[in-house]
Amino acid sequence: MMTSAYSNIKLPYLQNAILNIHAEVYSCSVKPTKPRRRKPRKVSSFSVFTAPQFGLFDGSNAISKPSSYLVGTVLTKASGDDNEAVSATPQQLSSNSEESNHGSSSIGESYVPLFVRMLGLDNDPSDREQAIVTLWQYSQEGRKCIDNxxxxxxxxxxxxxxxxxxxxxxxxxxxxLLRSISSINSYRDVVAESGAIEEITALLRQPSLATQVKEQSICTLWNLSADQKLGQKIANSYILPLLVKSLDDEEMNVKEAAGGVLSNLALTHSNHSIMVEAGVIPKLAAFLTAGFKPEAKVIWKEALNTLVELAKNEYYRILIIEEGLIPVPLIGAAAYKSFTPNLKSWPTFPDGTEIERSDYYDAPSKYGANKVLLGLSMKNKNIDEAKEKAIIGRARQARLARFGLIEPKLSQAELSNDQFILLPWVDGAARLVLILGLEDELAIKRAAEAIANAAINEHMRKSFKEAGAIKNLVPLLGHRNDAIKFAVIGALEKLSISYSNCQIIESQGVMSPLINILKNSETPENMMEKTSHIGAMQALNLLARILDPDKEMRSKFYDGPVNGFKDKLDAARTPDSSNGSSTGSQTSLSEANTTRQEVLDSDVASRLVEMLKHSSPSLQTKAASILEYMAIIDSDMDTIMSVNIESGLDAVFQQKILSGSESDDENQQPEIYALQIEAGMATSAASRLLTKLLDSDKFRSNINSAHFTELLRKILKSNIPLQYKDWVAAALVKLGYVYGETRPNLELESPIPTEVTLYETIPRLIEQLRSSFSPEAQEAAVVELNRIISKGVLDAAREVASAEGLVPLVKIIEGGNERAVEAALSILYNLSMDNENHSVILASGVVPALRRIVISERPQWKRALHLLRTLPS
Incomplete structure (x- = not known):
């Protein structure tokens, strides 16, 4: 490594001489310059956006053209100086570094061997320090110096x-120096093979590590992570949690470097699960929800790039939305040309609610200022935070659209259907609502789909409601484009999960278009069969949710605002209202009742019965719910009786999964259980419908009671989940009453009550004992169970013993109140009368509990003693 000419020279002396001669080149007192930032590179699956898209920019530069950069950009090089951009892609890194050969670097080329020799372990630490600092400075001169x-x-x-x-x-x-060397593609493997990643990991784990060391170390990882193979090595080590922790560092340079590594790692799909588990999403989302800040633009871009990559996954996208970010499709600047803001009309809230005017607005004015300054004419009123945020978001997005800054101008070739950006929920909801009002059909469809995907929690659903999404979506149900219709139905269905939203959707006049879609004979068949009935399922979900028979009962316990619709309905019920608005309220109620009456149409009923006979269990559930509503409001049952409702019920009750004809192979158990759940929901809804229909004399006179009784008895004994057997049991009991009433001369007593007790009541009580945390609920269950067994119901005791009900009984004996303990002991005593139950009772571990009762002489000690004597020793 060193020539013989230097073998007898003391290294410190030689170094000082060299530094004196070439002080202007290698001055050890000069600190290396700061790393340069890098230009982003294009990623084909994303597109360009500008910082003002967040709506967080100063009005002073609102008309200036912003600099643009790419969503999905990955900054892959972390070396440089003066914060100037250098190349980002591996190919550009290599080529540009080769061109960076400055003439000044040739001055010290002959001394490079000396400085490398000074790095040896046998040298004084101060000499090694001076040598490494000098070599680091030397490496800043370009690729040729690094090669030397x-x-x-x-x-x-x-x-x-x-x-x-x-x-x-x-x-x-x-x-x-490692950072400089790793910026060259050909040297990355050498750096990794030298153990640099492991050493940096150990370095970063030091709690008191200097900020400048941490920055340079993470920047080295930033360069290494540009290689996919090395990136996987970094992601699968202890470094990832350290990088996530570095996002909270006080120094912005450290945050930027950590964000750059994560951005590179996110380009490899296999790293996503590890990154999410390490907690990357909440940390990075915090930078974006805080808004765009010029001093944090690098970490802001890196966080956005990383989250956009993660958002490609459906489940990770949900986690990102939970953090307050909404994926918004990029539709191109040309699509916003059709945006026409209404600047002259009286202002309203984004959801369409009109703002009450003050008396000053109607007062005469010499100069007309009261008409110009509309905002000053509003009555002072408290606006909740949700409405305030909606107003702010709408104002931002409208201003960006008017100035042409909402999206960069891209050609159609540069746009694709999978391009999107992530915006904070305030701006994201307002942007999507703005897109709904444009003329571009593809943009409208993508915006509706984005709303459906983002409405995953109550906060988001309320945000879209306040932003005016419902007001813009409902009119689109009459659009000529079927793709837009289905996208809108999907969005409304997700928004209607919130009770207040459901009422507002109905008040906006959604019933008529939904009913027309459902009963229209010209509707293509694939509308009901498309993608596993998704389109029809969403329409039926929305219609069934609006017409839910239980909704009226739930409304009595709901006190939240529903945009005035609930107030109108309440006022309509009190026509003597003192505010004089009862007439309009009565009109609203009348209109609501009129639209609901449209459901009583034979075409609608016929289509619903066809769904009962031929559709999936999910659609059958919704169809049965709507038919139940029709049965409630149609006291004569004329519409339902005219469509052969019995055939639809018969089809639901005779599903194959209910007859046990499916395979019982262990590998298919999860699939079978999922099918049983769907079938159970459909059967429960159909049984509830049947129970309602049995109130009609006209229906009872036409139904084949024996046939439906036999079907329901089989369902009751089937393996569908217990929670879906309650309405089956109710319908069966009611059918049994009708059956006994129409055939009073039967010789044998109907076994229906016994079967209901064995297959629904006893399992339900045992489940209540096992799962309830309420002592009162457990006491009620054990007392009721004791009553059933004490009556001597056939096979009741055997059903309790075989249903794993003994373990919760033992727990009640050990810790229940006096009444519950007495009932539990009585049940066990009745079970012990059958010798076949002795082994099961002993296996439950009840003997120690019984002995403690006897020894402590509790009030139940005599019954416990009798039970101990009955059981074999």
Whole structure:
């Protein structure tokens, strides 16, 4: 490595001489310049956006053209100086570094071997420190200088060894030199093979590590992570949690470097699950929800790039939305040309609610100022935070659209259907609502789909309601484009999960279009069969949710605002209202009742019965719910009786999964259980419908009671989940009453009550004992169970013993109140009368509990003693 000419010279003396001669080139007192930032590179699956898209920019520069950059951009190089951009892609890194050959670097080329030799472990630590600092400065001159250093075999190991130096400047210089070397594609493997990743990991785990060392070390990882293979190595090590922790560092440079590594790692799909588990999403989302700040633009871009990559996954996208970010499709600047803001009309809230005017607005004015300054004519009123945010978001997005800054101008070739950006919920909801009002059909469809995907929680659903989404979506149900119709139905269905939203959707006049879609004979067949009935399912979900028979009962316990619709309905019920608005309220109620009466149409009923006979269990559930509503409001049952409702019920009750004909192979158990749940929901809804229909004399006179009784008895004994057997049991009991009433001369007593007790009541009580945390509920269940067994119901005791009900009984004996303990002991005593139950009772562990009762002489000690004597010793 060193020539013989230097073998007898003391290294410190030689170094000082060299530094004196070439002080202007290698001055050890000069600190290396700050790293340069890098230009982003294009990623084909995303597109360009501008910082003002967040709506967070100063009005002073509102008309200036912003600099644009790419969503999905990955900054892959972290070396440089003066914060100037350098190339980002691996190919550009290599080519540009080769061109960076400055003439000044040739001055010290002959001394590079000397400085490399000074890195040796046998040298004084201060000499090693001066050598590494000098080499770090030398490496800043370009690719040729780095090549001069790397031509000496083993020098990279000496550099890595200095990472753990006690001197902060030496450690920083070693990390900085590794950063420079790793910026060259061909040297990354050499750096990784030298153990640099492991050494940096150990370095970052030090709690008191200097900020400058941490920055240079993470920037080295930033360069190494540009290689996919090395990126996977970094993601599968202890570094990832350290990088996530570095996002909270006080120094912005450290945050930026950590964000850059994560952005590179996110380009590899296999790293996503590890990154999400490490908690990347909440940390990065915090930078975006805080808004765009010029001093944090690098970490802001890196966080956005990373989250956009993660948002490609459906489940990770949900986690991102939970953090307050909404994926908004990029539709191109040309689509916003049709945006026409209404600046002259009286202002309203984004959801369409008109703002009450003050008396000053109607008062005469000499100069007409009261008509111009509309905002000053509003009555002072408290606006809740949700409405305030909606107003702010609408104002931002409208201003950006008017100035032409909402999206960069891209050609159609640069746009694709999978391009999107992530905006904070305030701006994201307002942007999507704005897109709904444009003329571009593809943009409208994508916006409706984005609303459906983002409405995953109550906060988001309320945000879209306040932003005016419902007001803009409902009119689109009459659009000529079927794709837009289905997208709108999907969005409304998701928004209607919120009770207040459901009422507002109905008040906006959604019933008529939904009913027309359902009963229209010209509707293509694939509307009901498309993608596993998704389109029809969403329409039926929305219609069934609006017409839910239980909704009226739930409304009595709901006190939240529903945009005035609930107030109108309440006022309509009190026509003597003192505010004089009862007439309009009565009109609203009348209109609501009129639209609901449209459901009583034979075409609608016929289509619903066809769904009962031929559709999936999910659609059958919704169809049965709507038919139940029709049965409630149609006292004569004329519409339902005219469509052969019995055939639809018969089809639901005779599903194959209910007859046990499916395979019982263990590998299919999860699939079978899922099918049983769907079938159970459909059966429960159909049984509830049947129970309602049995109130009609006209229906009872036409139904084949024996046939439906037999079907329901089989369902009751089937393996569908217990929670879906309650309405089956209710319908069966009611059918049994009708059956006994129409055939009074039967010789045998109907076994229906016994079957209901064995297959619904007893399992339900045992489940209540096992799962309830309420002592009162457990007491009621054990007392009721004791009553059933004490009556001597056939096979009741055996059903309790075989249903794993003994373990909760033992727990009640050990810790229940006196009444519950008495009932539990009585049940066990009745079970012990059958010798076949002795082994099961002993296996439940009840004997120690019984002995404690006897020894402590509790009030039940005599019954416990009798039970102990009955059981075999």
């Amino acid at each position: 250093i790397m031509q000496f075999q083993g020098c990279i190991n000496l550099i890595v060894n200095l990472l753990q130096s006690e001197s902060t400047s030496a450690s920083e210089a070693a990390a900085g």
